[in-house]
Amino acid sequence: MGVKRRSHLHNKTADEVERIVQTGKVRELKNCIRFHQWLPFDCVRSRLWQIICSIHVKDKATMDSLYWDTVKQIYGTHDLVAKTGPLPTFVEPSFQMSYYLNETGIQVARRVVNIISYSCPDITYAPSLYPITCLLLHYMSEEDCYACVSQMVSSKKTKFITQTKLHFETIWRTSMILCRRHAKSAVSYLAKQAGENNILESIHQQWLNCILKELPFQHLVRVMDCFMFEGRKVMYRVWMAILILFHRHLTSLSPNDPLNKESIVEATLMDFCHNLPCSPEKLLRTAYGVRNFSSSEMDRLFIKTEMYLKSKAAASASMPNNKNVMVPRSRSSDVLPTSQSQVNIQMMSHTLTIRELLTVWSWLPVRITMYQPELLYTTEEHGCSMTTFFNRVEQHEPTILIVKTATEDVFGAYCSSRWAERNSKDSHGGRQGYFGTGETFVFTLVPNEIKYPWVGISATSSSDGPSCVRHAAELFMASDGHMITVGGGKGQAIWIDENIRYGKTDGCLTFNNPPLASTTDFEIRVLEVYGFQNL
Structure with missing residues (x-):
């Protein structure tokens, strides 16, 4: 297979990307990450992810020392033990995707996640944390992976990983509202097919499943390139792109291929994502082609939705027939x-x-x-x-x-x-x-x-x-x-x-x-x- 010729914008070398980072050209870096065409295991990506992580992780040496000190404290050795213990309760059992890691890689991933749990005891529900850890380990060392995930967890400016069930529900409800605004045709079509609002909601509840579990590896890696730099808003864009492409797929089917509610919710969408009939570049082009979508809009909707859910929970808890029910905190x-x-x-x-x-x-x-x-x-x-x-x-x-x-x-x-x-x-x-x-x-x-x-x-x-x-x-x-x-x-x-x-x-x-x-x-x-x- 011949090597593709690199263009001015696409497929920059790792050294070129690093120079962009050092000169602080954020927009150029963003465009480079969004529109390059590196293959999943291009050697550039390992350097690329480390460079992106270096933007978020300020004191790398301290993070490395902290990680190995904690490993020694918990396991008694820096060597990888045969049994790293059960995964933390915040890991969702249905979200334990290892993405082709071998047995040693899986044990390393489990150790990293357990150290994260030890360092951040207030995480109660983070289904995306384990699969993200496994993806990172394809391209970086164990301590680099820990530093990167720790920063994703603690980041205040750019949001990456949900840490409570409230935030998890807030996010999928926020994505549902955003899709109604920015992918109107697709959502209207799905609503017509589904017939019932709770079925439409169940589609949106599957959004992380569709991205992290069902997308082909080469598509997911490209999504991660952007996610590591821009955070959660990339996932919103990709979800809207999936619904837009799914809508085009459904409308291209023969009229003799009727769809029912169950097939849309439980099979057709998942199968579409698993066998996505377009390139990673087209997926991201569609995602970034969504117009008038801003971080400020996303943040406002997130806060409004979170407060709505809190209010609803408080109102439910105060109802007379629920006075003996304790709301989890x-x-x-x-x-x-x-x-x-x-x-x-x-x-x-x-x-x-x-x-x-x-x-x-x-x-x-x-x-x-x-x-x-x-x-x-x-x-x-x-x-x-x-x-x-x-x-x-x-x-x-x-x-x-x-x-x-x-x-x-x-x-x-x-x-x-x-x-x-x-x-x-x-x-x-x-x-x-x-x-x-x-x-x-x-x-x-x-x-x-x-x-x-x-x-x-x-x-x-x-x-x-x-x-x-x-x-x-x-x-x-x-x-x-x-x-x-x-x-x-x-x-x-x-x-x-x-x-x-x-x-x-x-x-x-x-x-x-x-x-x-x-x-x-x-x-x-x-x-x-x-x-x-x-x-």
């Missing part, structure tokens, strides 16, 4: 502020008692409770200056803002985004008005402890679920440097003036809250802002 949701943190806040805070701190803590997103609170700003110590306020808090995300009024009311807001975003520009170059996400909420502590979450989590009336919320109910945070506001639409939940002396509270559409204080206009006795250490 992630281990991390039981994490409380340390005794030292509680003592520190009790000594410094002029707004919170320990009981009120723990109340607010119970309302926070689970992942945030892994970090300890710290007082960033208080008018008692730092004065009543908006400039000082922003200097001390604007780079922190998230924050908790708490107000104590002259009439002893205590209320506040969980602010999901940095206050520095007030300086961001909109698409027209002007200063954007509101910012933040649907994780933002407001609350009262005195006289009553009540949380008012974003109304989007209960927006279930349309087929798009939480995505149907109108703009007036998405006004989370705002500031022009002379005031700060939380909530909007027919009023602001919290409005504070530039001298941090007076404020106003009204009902608003964002949180569907009543005024948070006993009077709509109030005088501020103390304002405090809390952040989270090492976040």
